[in-house]
Structures are given as structure tokens and as C-alpha cells.
Amino acid sequence: MEELLAAVLVCLLAVPILGFLGSYTRRVRAQLAVHKIGDPAVAHRALIDNADDFSDRPVGIFPVSLATWRDGEPNENVTTVSYGRHWSALRCNLTADILHPTRLASLAPLQQEAARALVARLSGAGAEVADVREHITAAVFALVAQLCFGEDAAVDDVRAMGSMIRGFLFAAGELSPRFDGSALSKLLNWRGLRGITGMIRRQGELYLPLIEARRGRRPRLPLCAGGGIPVHPYVDSLLDLRVPDDGEGNALRTLRDGELVGLVLEFLGAGMGSVSACLEWTLAHLIDQPEVQDKLRREIIAAEGSGQSLRSMPYLDAVVLESLRMHPPVPFIMRGAHGEGAKAIIGGTAAVVPADGLRVLFNLGDIGRDNKTWTDPDRFRPERFLAGGEAEDIGPSPGPKEIRMMPFGAGHRHCPGMNMGMLNIKCFLAPLVREFEWAPSAEDCSNGVDMTEVDGFLKLMKKPLSACVTRTH
Numbered sequence: 001m002e003e004l005l006a007a008v009l010v011c012l013l014a015v016p017i018l019g020f021l022g023s024y025t026r027r028v029r030a031q032l033a034v035h036k037i038g039d040p041a042v043a044h045r046a047l048i049d050n051a052d053d054f055s056d057r058p059v060g061i062f063p064v065s066l067a068t069w070r071d072g073e074p075n076e077n078v079t080t081v082s083y084g085r086h087w088s089a090l091r092c093n094l095t096a097d098i099l100h101p102t103r104l105a106s107l108a109p110l111q112q113e114a115a116r117a118l119v120a121r122l123s124g125a126g127a128e129v130a131d132v133r134e135h136i137t138a139a140v141f142a143l144v145a146q147l148c149f150g151e152d153a154a155v156d157d158v159r160a161m162g163s164m165i166r167g168f169l170f171a172a173g174e175l176s177p178r179f180d181g182s183a184l185s186k187l188l189n190w191r192g193l194r195g196i197t198g199m200i201r202r203q204g205e206l207y208l209p210l211i212e213a214r215r216g217r218r219p220r221l222p223l224c225a226g227g228g229i230p231v232h233p234y235v236d237s238l239l240d241l242r243v244p245d246d247g248e249g250n251a252l253r254t255l256r257d258g259e260l261v262g263l264v265l266e267f268l269g270a271g272m273g274s275v276s277a278c279l280e281w282t283l284a285h286l287i288d289q290p291e292v293q294d295k296l297r298r299e300i301i302a303a304e305g306s307g308q309s310l311r312s313m314p315y316l317d318a319v320v321l322e323s324l325r326m327h328p329p330v331p332f333i334m335r336g337a338h339g340e341g342a343k344a345i346i347g348g349t350a351a352v353v354p355a356d357g358l359r360v361l362f363n364l365g366d367i368g369r370d371n372k373t374w375t376d377p378d379r380f381r382p383e384r385f386l387a388g389g390e391a392e393d394i395g396p397s398p399g400p401k402e403i404r405m406m407p408f409g410a411g412h413r414h415c416p417g418m419n420m421g422m423l424n425i426k427c428f429l430a431p432l433v434r435e436f437e438w439a440p441s442a443e444d445c446s447n448g449v450d451m452t453e454v455d456g457f458l459k460l461m462k463k464p465l466s467a468c469v470t471r472t473h
């Protein structure tokens, strides 16, 4: 009799407990669910028409931001920080000086020097270059490190930082798809998270002495003042920056060491990774289509002969845009969506929207190859961006009326480094094509260049590009 009563009691208790657990799991699942958008029209409704609702980032999913927590303090950077006053302070600091469009012309001597070093490096590498990516990333990183630290970074430090950031981007890219920020995924991925935390700590050990060197430097000279508007290394602006204190009121404070490290890491990683990825993809297509390569070389030689700058080479622009359309270096962007408008667009089912918004993932590769908006989307055809082509009015960022490609994102959180990124790509690509003939490596001669993509933090060539490189003169 007692056993029967106990069984009945257990059943009576189990029903509400199981019911509660079931609804709790459904609620957490709905909150953690990722809503995927690959349709350009839906992306436009979200990011342009409802920009305010889609301007947050769901912080929990960034293993990187989790790993940068120190002593209970989140060490935010521009990418991870929630939309608001703190974000605005960090972003304005970046765009007011080093990334400001009026400053870009002043950077030309540094860019030309970095491109010359890459040409010299490739000239000494022999006819068959086994890993083009390796050479490109080293050269791009040297430039970006200079923009960040000024002349204080020694060559060995730059090399060490470059290889560490490559390792970091790879590890973060590996972990990100498996990581949803839940307690379970933290547990399952503790080893990967620990690895990333260690990498950030080691990077801090490299960056902080360089940051300190800039702090102590008086006067802090600009990077390049000759002729154009003086530009200061990014670190100088961070040392002078005041951000809102997290408490009430309008109090401001300087950045903590952990924040400085996170912001420097973001600048170096964003500046190197995407530009290098785009250069590698572009060279792969130029090897695959020698007629496009020849046409581009003719334009570069003619423009330079007549003293025109990189800004007036329409075919160079078209080649870079076509590469970015097909292989956006950042394959996905994540946004946290709030508000009824956002729910209506993504069809969200969560009753309670998490503080950092419902998770929405925009697939930039799908958007650039949408066959409703592009003819022959899988063909590399830069001519589509020339006058009279189907995309003659399309640039790197979407206009207000429609989205056809968005390699730099869209809306309030679009990439602030777009102008510098485009310029850096072109200032390396033009001399690489002018100085060298690019042909398939012996191995690719029979099979063609392998264009298989792999999506991690960046969209990279699965098989790093190798090439046969000969001087044109």
C-alpha cells in the first residue's frame, strides 16, 4: 500500500517537473536558436529598413569575448560591445582618425613601401611559390602593425604577432560554429576556450610593452605627415580615449589593459585577415582566367604611365568587387535582433528575447551569389561591374534601395574599415599584377586551381594558393 502511494506521489510530482523542464528547455532553445538569412531582400528589410532593431551583437556566442573576461570585467572591443554609448565611443575613435576617409591619402607612402617589400619577397622566392597566402599575410600584417603601433614595433615582434594572430583566427574560427554560449557548450568546449584564453594572454604579453612604449613617447609623432593630413597610430588614439564608466551618470574613464589588448587584437586581425583572404582569392581567379589578368595588367600599366592613381582604375575596382561578391572574406555576420519588427522578419518564436537580442546570422556568401539578383552568379566576371554591366552601380556597401552584395555588412554595424580595406587590397594587387605573370603551379596545371571554400572566421581557400610567378620585366 505504501509503495503504491509513493508511486502515485512520484507521478504527481513528475508531471509538473517534467512540464517545467520541457518548457524551460524549449524557451532556452528558442533563445539560442540561430535564424539564418541568405536572401538579399530579407537582409535589406532587416539591416536597412529596420536598422535599429538589428544593431546589437549576441555577445554570448563569441568565444573570443568570453575568453577576454578578466576579474569579472568584460574587455569589449568594437565588434563585441552592445550597441550604445560605449560602442559609439569606441567606433568614433576608430573612424575619426586612422580610418577617416580624408586620412587615407596620407597612408600612400606606407602602403607603397609594404607592397614593394612583398614584390621583393616574391622575387626572391623562386619561380614556384608554394604558399602565396603566407607571403601575402606577412606583408599585409607588417603594414597593419605599423598603422597600429607606429614605428615602435620591431621586425621580430611583428613576425611573432603575425603568426600568433593567424593561429588565433584559425582557432576562433574552428570553435565558433560549435559554440552557442550556453553552459553546456562552455563545458563541451572548455579545452578550445582555454586555448583561446591562453592565446589572448600571450598576445597581451607582446602588445602591452609596445603600448607602454607609445604611452611614454613624447612627442608622439604621427605615422606620416608629409603632404597629407597627419595620421597617428591607432594605439595613440586608444591611450587618449575616454569611454563611459559603466556606472550611472556621465563619468568617463580610460581603457583598462585588457580592453587595450582586445582592441589592438581586433584592429590587427580585421586589418590583416580579410585583406589577405581577398588578395588570395583574387589572384586565384586571375590565374584561372589569364585573359582577365592581362586586361587588368594593361589597365594598371596605362594608368600608371599617365600618372593616374589607384582610384581611377575601373577594371581594378571591378576585379576586386567581383572577388568580394563571390568570396566575402567574412562569410557570416551575427546580429542580435530586438523588437516586434525584428520578430516579424525572422519569424522568432521566443517569448522572451535575450538581453543581447535574438540570434540572426546573415550568410554573405549566399547573398552575393543569389541567382534571383545575379546572372551566372558562380562565374567570375568582373565586366558585370563596368559601365553597361548588370552591376555598374554596385559598390562595396549596399545602397538604401536594395542589397545585392554586402561583403562589408550593412546597417549601423557595417564595417568601419571598408575604405581602408579596399585601398589596401588595391595597393597590393596592382603591383603584384604589374610586376609578375601569375600562372598555375605545376600541380594545378592539369587540374586547374582548386576553388573550394572553407568557412571559419574567414572564408579561405581550402587548399592554400600555390602559383608559378615570373617577373614581367
Ligand code: HEM
Pocket (backbone or CB within 6 Å): 078, 079, 080, 091, 266, 267, 268, 270, 271, 272, 274, 275, 278, 328, 329, 330, 333, 334, 406, 407, 408, 409, 410, 411, 412, 413, 414, 415, 416, 417, 418, 420, 421, 422, 425
Ligand atoms: C577586405 C577587408 C574587410 C572586410 C571584407 C571586412 C568585413 C567586415 C564585416 C562583414 C563586418 C561585419 C559588419 C556587420 O555586422 O554589418 C566587419 C566589421 C568590422 N570591421 Fe571589417 N572588414 C574589412 C576590413 C577591416 C579593416 C581594415 C578594419 C580596421 C582596421 C576593420 C574593422 C572592423 C570592425 C571594428 C568591425 C566591427 C564594427 C561594429 O561592430 O560596429 N575591418 N568587417
